[in-house]
Amino acid sequence: MVKPETVGMSAARLERLDQVMKHRYVDGGYLPGFITQVYRNGELAHTGIVGSMDLERGRPMQEDAIFRIYSMTKPVIGVALMIAVEEGLVGLDDDVHNHIPSFKELGVYQSAMPTLLPNQPQQFIIRRPERHMKVIDLATHTSGLTYGFLRRTAVDQAYRKENVNAFDTPGGLQGMIDQLSRLPLEFSPGTQWNYSVGMDVLGYIIQQAYGMPLGEVLRRKLFEPLGMKDTHFYIPSGEIGRFTSCYQPGAGGKGLKLQDDGQKSTYAEPPLLEAGGGGLVSTTHDYMRMCRMLANRGNLDGVQILSPKSIQLFSLNHLEGGRELADMAPPGMFSEAGYAGQGFSICTGVNIDVAKTRLPGTLGEFFWGGAASTAFWVDPKEELAVVFMTQVIGTDARLTLRRDLRTLTYSAMTESYA
Structure with missing residues (x-):
């Protein structure tokens, strides 16, 4: 780490970040502990390590602790997608059925036919979508796909009945694609924003494009070049002692x-x-290695993962017509962030109206979080990247936590580059 003042930040105010977050969320009983890293202007300016990684065994949080990042996997897939785009294997405007032929005939849900027998497959009345699903729809949650856990619609219910599960579907990614090929879309692609298994489908397209398992693609194209030696789809043998326990509210x-x-x-x-x-x-x-690469125009330590032009796409709103999430998401829709002033980019949210967010920030910063209350954002104009790791699922404090993290981080700036 460098002295924060050399990169336009205040050491005292970064210390205040840790103190406030500790008092409010760890001492307050909402989090077991956390790690915060702040990177600016090419340097690591702050690492805060607070609390515990395992309350039952009294193990303090350690800097090399391994966390479940859940939906912070999605931006990783976004980077892998753009690598495949740069290599000419996938196009953002490709029709998805060019990569998954069984998706060509997907229709939009109208109603369900009654089932007469307990094990009878569900039949649906569908209509043609207004257009075919495109790869960019998968990357922006506008594909018409959904998640079964949302419990909002008949299509969500059909996902649950078919056990469309993003973690243990028999047959792996191919098994999930087979399931989705039998189910209707919730809406015509591009017309609404709905949190979904779209990034899992992107993972399938990526693995098909390279002809190898998704984990192997990520290892070869991203993790090894960036030195991300502890990022996997499971805990490697011998590393379980570094794995955090995960909690939920009592x-x-x-x-x-x-x-x-x-x-x-x-x-x-x-x-x-x-x-x-x-x-x-x-x-x-x-x-943070990945975030540093994104903040540094696609390059880290002399390794060019993406071109600067591809990196710029992460700072743009790719929702049709430049609309906001607030205009496209159904009321009460689950999200890892708020809606006001935000659009959606390549597997991440993006700030498109700072005033509407009611938070300090910068146009074009991109971000997302995970179900266990983890969060990150990259602010290219301020040459800033922030990663926050903890492990609590289902806490009501999740969004206020991210609000406070963002406010306290930007409050630690003594210089602005934007």
Whole structure:
């Protein structure tokens, strides 16, 4: 690390970031502990390590702890997608059925036919979509696909009935694609924003394009070139001692109870399905390596992962007509971020109206989070990247946590480059 003042930040204010987050979220019983890293102007300006990685065993948080990053897997898939685009294997405007022929006849849900027998396959009345699904629709959650856990619509219910599961579908990614090929879309591609298995489908397209398993593509094209040695779809042999335990709110939302014991976790074994939408584990160091590359025009330590022009695409809103998430997402739709002032980029959210977010920030910064309350963002104009790692699922404090993290980080700036 360098002295923060040399990169336009205040050491005292970065220390305040840790103190406030510790007092409010760790001492307050919302988080077991956390790691925060702040990178600016080519240098690591701050690492804050607070609390515990395993409350039951009294193990303090350690800098090389391994975390479940869940939906922070999605931006990794976005980078892999752009690598495939640069290599001429995939186009953002490709029709998805060019890569997955069984998706060509997908229709939009109208209604469901009654089933007379317990094991009778569900039949649907469908209509033609207004246009075919494109790769960019998968990358922006506008494909018409969904998640079964959303529990909002008949299509969500059909996903649950078919057990479309992004972690343990029999037959892996091919098995999931086979399931999705039998189910209707929730809406015509491009017309709405709906959190979905779209990034898992992108993972399938990527693995088909390279003719090897998704995990192997990520290893060869991204993890090894960037030195991300602790990012995998499971915990390698001998590293389980570094794996954090995951928690959820206790009774009445107070305190924490164990959700997944890090020392007895199913993550110790390779998964049935390598889930591009949420299956990776990683460290703060590894994820920051990727963020540093994104903040540095696609290059890190002399390794060019993406061209500067491809990196610029992450700072643009790719929703049709330049619309905001607030205009396209159904009321109450789950998201890893708020909606106001935000669009969607290549597997990440993007800031398109700072005033509407009611938070400090910069046009074109891109970001996302994970189900266990992890978060990151990259602000290219300010040459800033922030990674926050913790492990709590289902906390009501998730969005205020990210609000405070963002406010305290930007408040530590003493110079602005934007």
